Amino acid sequence: MYQLELNKAIEQIKESKAKTVCIQLPDGLKSKSKEIVDELESKTKATVLIWLGSNFGSCDIPLGLERLKVDFLICWGHNQFHKKEEGW
């Protein structure tokens, strides 16, 4: 029903030579995470981790991923967020 655009993800993981990828999904797509990890790990050399927590929007990016040497984050269901410094 919703296109996961896995080809784009694979292409960019290869291009960036990422070693550890984290994927972040909104609740409605979290059940697709197995399919996504299996596909990305079979088509690239990266290890793929799943963000368990929230994904309310592109304002809601996981913190601290560097500690696990994550070098590429892929967020589904949102596009770029243009923060306003003067609040909401």
Added chain:
Amino acid sequence: MKTLFLDAPYAGLVELSPETLDYLIKKGYKKVGLYASVQFVNRLEEIKKQLERNKIKALTSRPDRAHVESQLLGCNVHGLNLEGDVDCYLYVGDGKFHPLALVYSQKKGQKEVVCDDPLSRKMSLLSREKVKTTLKKYKSFLMKFLTAKIVGIIITLKPGQEHYAFSQKLKEKYPDKRFYYFIDNNISFEQLENFPFVDVWVNTACPRIALEEQDKFLKGVINLNDALNANEVLAGF
């Protein structure tokens, strides 16, 4: 860190259901404010043609924080940036979270929000009536804030949601109040009652938290931008 956003666009047909189109015609709406969630926003061409064929003009804008024109975010409770008056809003997408932003973005002179769900091919309507209990409580929290002596400001660390610097303006605006800052990653609602000295909370993260999650704040909660203009916002209720 390199970050890739994938919209997860909807793969099916995106056009207005006969029910939605009939409703817009029956109501005599001539100008609609057209918005969609990111999954549908690049697929609005057919809907624009349907509206045109029925002499309904679609007006739109790029709301604050959105990446493309017509894209509606749940946080668009202010800053739609729509120029020109519309008869109603037309939202294309599933769920109620995003289109409710169109309800909250309006104060007096409420326009109906007509929602067309391309998945179910069904129409639904939203108005201020749907959220009147929430707004009533919010108004009481605004009044509470104005008389509160000790205010807890909640700052979340996620870069897109963190507004620590901007929240400093509260101290300038209300020199007689004592402000304490509370830092978290996601708001730990269950921790709020461990700080009983707080009279009322100010939320600086997503503004929908102070609306949909207001029952989790026993002392009451309002959003930062409303706190900075509490008297003006109250007058708008």
